[in-house]
Amino acid sequence: xxxxxxxxxxxxxxxxxxxxxxxxxxxxxxxxxxxxxxxxxxxxxxxxxxxxxxxxxxxxxxxxxxxxxxxxxxxxxxxxxxxxxxxxxxxxxxxxxxxxxxxxxxxxxxxxx
Amino acid sequence: xxxxxxxxxxxxxxxxxxxxxxxxxxxxxxxxxxxxxxxxxxxxxxxxxxxxxxxxxxxxxxxxxxxxxxxxxxxxxxxxxxxxxxxxxxxxxxxxxxxxxxxxxxxxxxxxxxx
Numbered sequence: 001x002x003x004x005x006x007x008x009x010x011x012x013x014x015x016x017x018x019x020x021x022x023x024x025x026x027x028x029x030x031x032x033x034x035x036x037x038x039x040x041x042x043x044x045x046x047x048x049x050x051x052x053x054x055x056x057x058x059x060x061x062x063x064x065x066x067x068x069x070x071x072x073x074x075x076x077x078x079x080x081x082x083x084x085x086x087x088x089x090x091x092x093x094x095x096x097x098x099x100x101x102x103x104x105x106x107x108x109x110x111x112x113x
Numbered sequence: 114x115x116x117x118x119x120x121x122x123x124x125x126x127x128x129x130x131x132x133x134x135x136x137x138x139x140x141x142x143x144x145x146x147x148x149x150x151x152x153x154x155x156x157x158x159x160x161x162x163x164x165x166x167x168x169x170x171x172x173x174x175x176x177x178x179x180x181x182x183x184x185x186x187x188x189x190x191x192x193x194x195x196x197x198x199x200x201x202x203x204x205x206x207x208x209x210x211x212x213x214x215x216x217x218x219x220x221x222x223x224x225x226x227x228x
Contacts, residue, residue, distance in 0.1 A: 004156075033215045043202065043218035056215055090156055102216070104149075104156040 002027065004093050004105035012111045018079040021108045025072050025093030031055075032074040033102065034066060037088040046089075049074050050096070078110075086112045115140045117205055117219035125225040126193055134188040134222045136203035141181045143205040147216070148177050148188050150199040157202065161188070193226045200224070 005024045013019050025032050033056075034046040045058040049068035066076040072093075078085055088109050092102035116139045126132050136146070145164045149157040161170045161177040163186070169178040176189040186203055200223045204216040 035216075035218075042220050043204075045215050045217070048215050088154075092157075101159065101162055103159070106156045107154075109154070 004091060004103055006089075006091055006105040006108050008108060009106065010109045010111075012113060013081050014113055015081055015083060017081050018077060019081060019110060020075050020077045021089055021091075021110070023074045023076075023091035023093075023105060025074070025091075026103055029093035029095050029103070030072050031094045031096055032068060032072065033092045033094075034074070034076050035090045035092065036060075037090060037107070038084075038086070043090070046076065081112045083112050086110060115143075115205060115207070115217045117203060117217050119201075119203060119219040119222050121222060122220065123223040123225070125227060127227050128193060128195060130193050131189065131191050132193055132224070134190070134201050134203075134224070136186040136188070136219050138184045138186075138205050138217075138219075140207075141184050142207065143181065144208045145206055146177075146179055146186050147204050147206075148175075148186075149202045149204065151202060151221070152199050160201075190224075195226045195228050198224055198226045 007022045031050045033048040035043050037043045047066050048056040052068045063079045068074045088107045090104055090107045092104045094102045118137050120135050147162045148160045151157050163170045163179045174191040179186045200221045202221045203219045206216050
């Protein structure tokens with residue numbers, strides 16, 4: 001059974017640009033959560049999608065958004081990038097929204113210059 | 114707001130020793146607690162999940178305990194090996210439909226096993 005995949009694995013962008021990251025969950029999993037990991041703030045929850053609907057949202061500005069498609073694949077978008085957005089972005093999938101047994105992908109390393 | 118702390122931030126021990134990693138949380142109204150390991154530059158691997166009604170979980174050389182009333186969890190690693198070197202993170206979850214955070218993570222303990 002394939003694990004959670006994230007593309008791209010590495011990305012370099014310039015301040016002010018926007019970026020889209022993709023996450024494909026484990027087959028049969030319908031919930032996808034996104035997290036940001038930085039050395040200063042650690043791992044922080046961004047949002048969760050289940051059945052194409054945002055179920056939960058962390059304390060991030062509106063520049064961070066996401067969506068989920070009917071095949072459960074999810075994308076997150078960051079607009080007007082800032083230097084502080086440089087981070088490892090992790091997504092995790094679980095079978096349902098109430099299932100806390102999450103499986104994490106390898107992450108996308110975003111560097112903003 | 115739930116806060117999760119892990120002490121120490123870094124730990125180095127000789128191979129073969131038993132060790133304990135600590136995790137504390139401020140709000141005891143948790144749904145479950147999980148321990149993860151993260152290798153450099155990689156994602157998280159779930160090690161153990163303890164439901165709020167449980168006291169401990171074991172998997173191989175790993176044993177995790179949970180004391181909700183005191184807001185503490187420990188991860189015990191027996192007979193440590195160099196392959197155990199990684200960052201260990203604990204995370205707590207609120208009950209479903211309670212609060213916005215899916216998982217609240219601790220700050221992590223970077224473990225180095227010296228051959």
